[in-house]
Structures are given as C-alpha cells and as structure tokens.
Amino acid sequence: MSPRRRALLPAALLAVVTVASACASSTTGVSARQSRVSSGDTDVSFRTCGSSCTGTLDGAKYAIVLPARWNGTLLLYSHGYRFAQAGPPSFETPSTDAQVSSTDEDGTGQDALSKQLLAKGYALAGSAYKSNGWAVADGVAAAEALHDKFTKTVGTPNRTYVWGDSLGGLISEIVAERNASWVDGAAPMCGAVAGPNLNLDVALDVAFAIKTLVDPSLKLTGYTSADEANAQWRHTSAVLQKTAADTAGGGTAKVLYVGALVDAATKTATYDGADIESQVKATVESLLTALAYGTLGRYDIEQRVKGNPSDNSSTDYAARISAREKSLLETVGGKPDQYSATLAKAPRVSADAAARTAFEKLGDTTGKITVPTVTMHTEADPLVLVQNESVLAQRARQRGAADRLVQLYVAPPKTYSEQTGAPYGAGHCNFTDQQRVGLIQTVDNWVRNDVYPTPAGAAASLGTGVDGAFSPGPWPASVS
Structure with missing residues (x-):
C-alpha cells in the first residue's frame, strides 16, 4: 500500500489494524515461548x-x-532450612555454601545426584541466601537474582x-507463583508449603x-539468645526421653x-514403628525435632519479626484426639481425658498481631x-508434616488451580x-537419588510433552516407594 493510499484510510480502520497487529504480535510471542519450552533440542x-559461575549476588x-551438552533446561535449586546459629541435635556450625542440588554440599556439583542431572543435560544453579534461619524472603530474592x-551470563x-x-x-x-513469566515448572520436595x-x-x-505435661521449666516464647534456646532444648530433651522410658x-x-x-510421625529415618517400643x-x-524449631528456630524468627507470631489461645486440644487414638493411649495405660483437661486449664499463648502479620509477609x-507443579513428600516426616x-x-482448589498441581x-x-x-519414605526429605531425578523427569514430561502425571506413571521414573x-x-486443628 502506498503512503498516499494508507493516509486515506479512515481513522477507525487504522485503529482496528493497529489492535489486530498488536494481538498478532502478542500471540506470536506466546507461541514462540511455548515452542521454545516444548523444544526437543538436546544440544542448545x-x-x-x-569465574562467573560462582560468586555473590546481593x-x-x-x-x-554446566553440563558438557545442554538440553536447554535450567534447574534452579533452593536449599532447606539452616539454623542461623549452631543448633540441635548435632550443634554443628551451619553451612553458608551455595547448593545446586539436594545432596550437593558446596556448590561444585560433584555429588552423585548432581552428576546424574548434568549427564542428562540439565544446567544447575543454586544460592546460599544472604542469611540462614527462616530466610524465605532472602531465598526468593536470591532465586530471582540468580x-x-x-x-x-550463560544464555x-x-x-x-x-x-x-x-x-x-x-x-x-x-x-513459581510470583514468576510465571519465566518459571515453566516446579518441584517442591518435603516443602513447608502450608x-x-x-x-x-x-x-x-x-x-x-510438653511444658504442661512433662517439663514445666520449658520456655515457650521470648528467648533472649541462641545459647538460652539451645540450653533449653538440651534440658527438655533429657526430660522428655526419661519420661518416655517411664x-x-x-x-x-x-x-x-x-x-x-x-x-x-511414628516412623522416622531411624525407627520403623513396627512395634510400640519403636x-x-x-x-x-x-x-524433639519439632522442639528444635520451637526453641532455637523460634528465637531466630522472633528476632526477625520483632515478637511472637504464634498463638494457641483458642486451640481445642481435646478435639484433636480421635476415638482410635484415645483407645490406643488407654491401652498403654494413658489417661487422655485427664491430659486434655490439664491442657485446657493451662495458661495459653497469644500472638503479637504485628509479628504474626510480619511473619506471613x-x-x-x-x-x-x-x-505444572509436582510436589513430593515422605509419608512419615518428623519435621515438616x-x-x-x-x-x-x-489453596489450589480455592484458586481454581487444582489441575496444575500433582502431589506424590x-x-x-x-x-x-x-x-x-x-x-526412603520415612524421615525429613528422605528420598533416593532415583526419586529426585524421577521427579524432575516427571515435571519435564508434563511441561514439554503434556503428559499429566499419575502415581503409576511417576513410579516408572521414581521407582519403589x-x-x-x-x-x-x-492439617492439625489450629487457630486461624
């Protein structure tokens, strides 16, 4: 069309052409991304x-x-909780190294799991966050920056x-929820996703x-130092173990x-729960695993949010004991009704509203x-229920997103x-390397090939378990 003919077009028609052109451009962009995501190229x-493969960001x-041959997929890893200070049960100095996979210890990718993923062509990346402790905001920022x-740097x-x-x-x-523009799939493992x-x-x-029924000296909130929190855990640990043996x-x-x-959990990585003693x-x-987060973990969190965010002021503990649990407790000489009555009369804890809001934020x-999101959890997890x-x-159902979530x-x-x-299967994040690699393959097959995961189908990749x-x-009953 000549410039003169174009100039004679009515303004309204020009507007239609402009909108149509913009829509076509938008559609092309989406299609281009989808084409890239579903690409079968194994040599990108x-x-x-x-030297830029390691360093510090913010x-x-x-x-x-990086793999020798890239399949075009980046696996962006976020590591688990690390105490801000040495804490129970081992009291070892917490790591501050980056991790590129679950079993990588120092960011080198020399562990067996990382090597398997690299051999399949995946690029691996991970951060240490700028702080330890309940560093969720730091972890999200670190992943986005990385x-x-x-x-x-790479492509x-x-x-x-x-x-x-x-x-x-x-x-x-x-x-994943905040970055749909570049996240194509998610695989949270043993996640604290509540x-x-x-x-x-x-x-x-x-x-x-525990304080009400076992150890009255246990402090519930307001620890003044990590040392105080650790000393409390050690003391209560000894009391709880002695009580359990009685x-x-x-x-x-x-x-x-x-x-x-x-x-x-009545099974752990150590104990199979096959009999009452176990x-x-x-x-x-x-x-004791939970109590570590109720002492040293709580100290870190209360410092971050400037107060106690937790509340049990309206909790009905008696309602949590089912008829089956009550019967089992009575079988071993317990008095569950009496315990519930004692808890009902004990002084409760109210949250600082500002701290509770800050913690959520x-x-x-x-x-x-x-x-596409595939979670994986051990059935018996002593730390993250x-x-x-x-x-x-x-939450996914309430958002109309249930079809994009599969849980294994x-x-x-x-x-x-x-x-x-x-x-595998008992203990916190106790998975085999095959199960972790299989999880990634399951997500990848859903994202690239539109193969919706089923437990039977996933088992082919994840193996036994x-x-x-x-x-x-x-979820155990709790205040809102």
Missing part, C-alpha cells in the same frame, strides 16, 4: 561462565554448574524448573503440651499423647499455581533396622 548453545553466595544472572533457558527441599520447597513454590504461621503454631503446640509411671503414654496432638522412640525423635503460598500438602491442595507421596518399607535406617493410595489428611 550456551556461553561458559568461567550478599548471597551462588553457584552455576535466574537473571544465569540468563545474562536464556528454553525452560526453567524451580525445585527445593524443606524450606526450599516453600521458597520454590513462592518463586507456610510460616501454621508450621510455627504446631511447634508451639508441641512445646506447650512406662509404669505413665510417662510413655503422655509422650504418645503429645505426639497424637500434632500428628507426629513407635515411642520415633515419637520422641519427632517431638516473609513469604507464604497462595495456591495461585500457573505452571506431610499435611502441608493438604493445605497447598486446598513416598512410603517407607514396612520394616528396617535402626542400623541401616529407612532407605510411590504410594498412589496415600492421603495425608487434614
């Missing part, structure tokens, strides 16, 4: 990052490890999957019940009652899931020795 060009150490760094991925363990599972889900307040409320429930005096039943209140040991381990899931998955599923559960063998421990019949049940 990239720039080697050299105070957070990071690492990038993706930008990777794109500028634009055809697709990016975010994945992480424990607190990193929560971080990965938040990153968010901050629900999880710390349960830690308060554990501490409150079968004749009713101590064992009290400990099992506390476990029942919070659905504590169940008691597993319950003690689960409660550090980062929580919304259920606004826009990309498997019911975290129930909360995320409910890994069951442990029925029995295993204390010497060898559970190979996937339990398609398992349902985690509802």
Whole structure:
C-alpha cells in the first residue's frame, strides 16, 4: 500500500489494524515461548561462565554448574532450612555454601545426584541466601537474582524448573507463583508449603503440651539468645526421653499423647514403628525435632519479626484426639481425658498481631499455581508434616488451580533396622537419588510433552516407594 493510499484510510480502520497487529504480535510471542519450552533440542548453545559461575549476588553466595551438552533446561535449586546459629541435635556450625542440588554440599556439583542431572543435560544453579534461619524472603530474592544472572551470563533457558527441599520447597513454590513469566515448572520436595504461621503454631503446640505435661521449666516464647534456646532444648530433651522410658509411671503414654496432638510421625529415618517400643522412640525423635524449631528456630524468627507470631489461645486440644487414638493411649495405660483437661486449664499463648502479620509477609503460598507443579513428600516426616500438602491442595482448589498441581507421596518399607535406617519414605526429605531425578523427569514430561502425571506413571521414573493410595489428611486443628 502506498503512503498516499494508507493516509486515506479512515481513522477507525487504522485503529482496528493497529489492535489486530498488536494481538498478532502478542500471540506470536506466546507461541514462540511455548515452542521454545516444548523444544526437543538436546544440544542448545550456551556461553561458559568461567569465574562467573560462582560468586555473590546481593550478599548471597551462588553457584552455576554446566553440563558438557545442554538440553536447554535450567534447574534452579533452593536449599532447606539452616539454623542461623549452631543448633540441635548435632550443634554443628551451619553451612553458608551455595547448593545446586539436594545432596550437593558446596556448590561444585560433584555429588552423585548432581552428576546424574548434568549427564542428562540439565544446567544447575543454586544460592546460599544472604542469611540462614527462616530466610524465605532472602531465598526468593536470591532465586530471582540468580535466574537473571544465569540468563545474562550463560544464555536464556528454553525452560526453567524451580525445585527445593524443606524450606526450599516453600521458597520454590513462592518463586513459581510470583514468576510465571519465566518459571515453566516446579518441584517442591518435603516443602513447608502450608507456610510460616501454621508450621510455627504446631511447634508451639508441641512445646506447650510438653511444658504442661512433662517439663514445666520449658520456655515457650521470648528467648533472649541462641545459647538460652539451645540450653533449653538440651534440658527438655533429657526430660522428655526419661519420661518416655517411664512406662509404669505413665510417662510413655503422655509422650504418645503429645505426639497424637500434632500428628507426629511414628516412623522416622531411624525407627520403623513396627512395634510400640519403636513407635515411642520415633515419637520422641519427632517431638524433639519439632522442639528444635520451637526453641532455637523460634528465637531466630522472633528476632526477625520483632515478637511472637504464634498463638494457641483458642486451640481445642481435646478435639484433636480421635476415638482410635484415645483407645490406643488407654491401652498403654494413658489417661487422655485427664491430659486434655490439664491442657485446657493451662495458661495459653497469644500472638503479637504485628509479628504474626510480619511473619506471613516473609513469604507464604497462595495456591495461585500457573505452571505444572509436582510436589513430593515422605509419608512419615518428623519435621515438616506431610499435611502441608493438604493445605497447598486446598489453596489450589480455592484458586481454581487444582489441575496444575500433582502431589506424590513416598512410603517407607514396612520394616528396617535402626542400623541401616529407612532407605526412603520415612524421615525429613528422605528420598533416593532415583526419586529426585524421577521427579524432575516427571515435571519435564508434563511441561514439554503434556503428559499429566499419575502415581503409576511417576513410579516408572521414581521407582519403589510411590504410594498412589496415600492421603495425608487434614492439617492439625489450629487457630486461624
């Protein structure tokens, strides 16, 4: 069309042409991205990052490890919770190194899991965050900055999957919800995806019940130092273990009652729960694991949000004990009605409203899931209750996003020795390398090939342990 003819077009028609052109451009952009995401190219060009493969971004150490031949996929990893100071049960100095996968310790990608992923052509990247502790906001910021760094330094991925363990599972889900423009799939593992307040409320429930029934000296909130919190954990640990061993005096039943209140795991990586003795040991381990976050973890959180965010002022503990649990407790000489009455009369804890709001704002899931998301959780998790998955599923349903969420559960063998421990399925984030690699392959097959995951289908990649019949049940009752 000549310039003159174009000038004679009515203004309204020019507007229609302009809008149509803009729509076509938008459609082309979306199609271009989708074409890139679903690409089967296994030899995508990239720039080697050299000395820029490691460094610090906004105070957070990071690492990038590249395969010999890139399939175009970036796996952006977020690590799990690390105490801000040395804490229970090992009291080792917490790591401050970046991680590029679940079992990588120093950002080098020399562990067996990372090597498997690299051999399949994945590029790996991960951060250490700029702080330890409940560093959700730091973790989200670190992941976003690292993706930008990777794109500028190495190249634009055809697709990016975010994945992480424990607190990193929560971080990965938040990153996915907030960054639909570049996240193409998500794989949170053993994630605290019910968010901050629900999880710390349960830690308060554990501490409150132990204080009321087992150790009156236990401090519930307001620790003044990490040393005070650690000393408290050591003292209460000794008291709880002594109480659990007191079968004749009713101590064992009290400990099992506390476990029942919070659905504590009766199998752990060490104890298979095959008999009552093993169940008691597993319950003690689960409660002490939770108590670590109710002491040292709480100290860190209360410093961050300037007060106590947890609340049990309206909690009905008696309602948490089912008829089946009550019968079992009575079988071992327990008095569950009496324990519940004692809890009902004990002084409660009210949250500082500003602190509770501040804790929530550090980062929580919304259920606004826009990309294929596959979570994986051990059925017996002593730290991050498997019911975290129930909360995320409910939020996804409320957002109309249930079709973009698939949740896989890994069951442990029925029995295993204390010497060898559970190979998978019991314990926090206790998965095999095959299960982790299989999870990534499951997400990838959904994203690139539109193959909707089923437990049976996932089992082909993940191997033994996937339990398609398992349902985690509802979250333990708590205040809103």
